[in-house]
Amino acid sequence: MSERIYLFKGFERFWHWSQAALIMFMLLTGFEIHGSYALFGFAKAVSYHSFAAWALVGLWVFAIFWHFTTGEWRHYIPTTDKMIAVARFYSSGIFRNEPHPFKPSASNKHNPLQRLTYLGILVFVSPLIWITGWLYLFYNDWAAWGLTNLSLDWVATGHTVGAFLMLAFLVSHLYLATTGHTPLAHIKAMITGWEDVDHGHAPREG
């Protein structure tokens, strides 16, 4: 009854879900270190957070390699094509059961708003978190790196800004994952790799 296309490859799904788990865990431990609540205890929260950071570094090494060797990085090139239509769909069409203006394919997985959002995460939020996080990890080497005027205050502030943006993204991302033709459609696709595209509306999360 439906045309199914294989949209998310094995490694991609593994990367997505392990990254999701690590990010959620790091938000949980990170905000404890920040002083927002007590859960694991400060010492454990720091150990867990650092451990998860290194796991994420490892994951990213593989993910970057995969993106460049497979050409998958092209999915994050921004485009204005159908951007207005997609924006109009999420702000009004979706409530009138209109069809989604964007049809995903293996060569074009993300709608233009997704492309823009993910690119924003990639070029702004991630580097902010990574650079400040790296500095946090290697605090003792700042002098050797010539960073004598850097203050932990600024590094911590940057890291926290990044964390809030990541959390806001996570909240929206989790919600938009329910906007498929059924609330679980996108989530299933992200698990199995197979996406139904013949329904003609709301096939993709934002």
Added chain:
Amino acid sequence: MKRIWQRVLFAVASCIVGIAVAVAAESSGAVGVPKSTADHSKFKELQREFASGQEVTKACLSCHTEAAKQIHQTQHWKWEVINPQTQQKLGKRHVINNYCTSATSNFKACASCHIGYGMSENFDFASQENVDCLACHDTTGKYTKPSGFAGAPVTKDTEFPPGSGKIIKGTNLTPIAQAVGKTRRQNCGNCHFTGGGGDGVKHGDLDTSLEKPDRDLDVHMAKDGLNFSCATCHKTDAHQVPGSRYAPTGKDGHAALMPGNPDDKGRNVATCQSCHGQAPHKQAKLNDHTDKVACQTCHIPEFARGDVPTKMRWDWSTAGKRDKNGKPLVVKDDDGYDTYLGIKGDFVWGTNVKPDYIWMNGVNKYTLAEDKIEKSAEPIYINKYEGSARDGKSLIWPIKTFTGKQPFDPVNKTLVVTHLAGADDTAFWANLDWEKAVASGMKTAGRPFSGKVDFIETVSQWPITHMVAPKEKALACVECHSRNGRLAAIDGVYIPGRDAKGMLDMLGWGVVLLAFVGSLGHGLMRIVSRRKN
């Protein structure tokens, strides 16, 4: 059944072998090899009677010809230190503190802790025979310098105070002289454990519990562990003892000392870093603290941990009350510690005390006898350590903050020297008369006194550096990494867990809430519109 017996037999046999091996290992280092190259009991010079400490010293100097000259250069002998940073003249001959206030005018009692004989305001600091070798080199524990004799031992049974009927038993110096050896912790402890007039009174991190500490109390000095003496860290060079709170090292900042390293010349060897360096922890994140936090801050979670309380406050202004027999009043707490003495005033004691924390760069500024003090500026800092997050020379240090109320001259606006101890009519402890006692003390000290005595609030600061706990008893991270933790008052450093910023957090959570409310609203509209369709 047979198997069980075999096992028991095997276990017993292994125990016996184990003990035998342990005993052999224990004794192998000691058997036949004396620790010292000299057995002083074999020296002719020491096989005689000694009528005084000076006679012993002369015998010592007949072999150790230069020892007295070394001693003459030390703080222990001079009781005077010129602070290298502030040029202030410090040391026991000059400072006025807020415990027993001053040694000056009270040397007959206080000089029990001088490494000389006959200390007074007119003491001859060039005298060689008045150097007291035994105070630091007695290994018998029998050498004492009773209060009232200006630092001299009593060699013959003596009635003291004269006419009191109390007899101080004479000390035979011969066996003491024949058994001299390296300085033990008890030698240092005789004075440094009892500073301020009694066990544990002054420092908080130095008291008699350190004579035989367990590992929890002091990981370095533990009897069943490393068993350090004081001199293991305070390693002397030509009788100079490194490590003094008059001019401490705020921030060592160097790697561990290396014998022969020319860069290490002149370094204080008594710092933690001189052995442990800058990155002593296996866990990297802990080493991130060593540029800002003194080792002592985490590794001495509390002071006065050895069941010996330390004085936290001393109010002299209430002294003078007498009991119904006309004797100075004595009030004790349930543990037998004085909380009020007619001759001293009110005390507050503390055990297992959490230190206060300050940035400390080692500059120790005193309020001295000649400095003007204003009642409006209370509390007056007897001494205050300088330091800041920005000077590059400070670390965050634990200190004991000792408060008190002590006599001062409200007209001349200075601290005062009080004549406390003595058999004469002006001594405060004899007659409880402030004006007389201060007049006498100030006259001895050669300072002007208006004749009026008032009391003023004072504070002194004592760096906490002893009683280092084992690593498993070090402070938990959360003690400081929390909103109202131990370092709540420390400025100039970002502490994760403490310094979440109100504005940033409000904005951040606002953005997250917006995403949440937006999603919720959008979702609700989808549900509502789906029903309509």
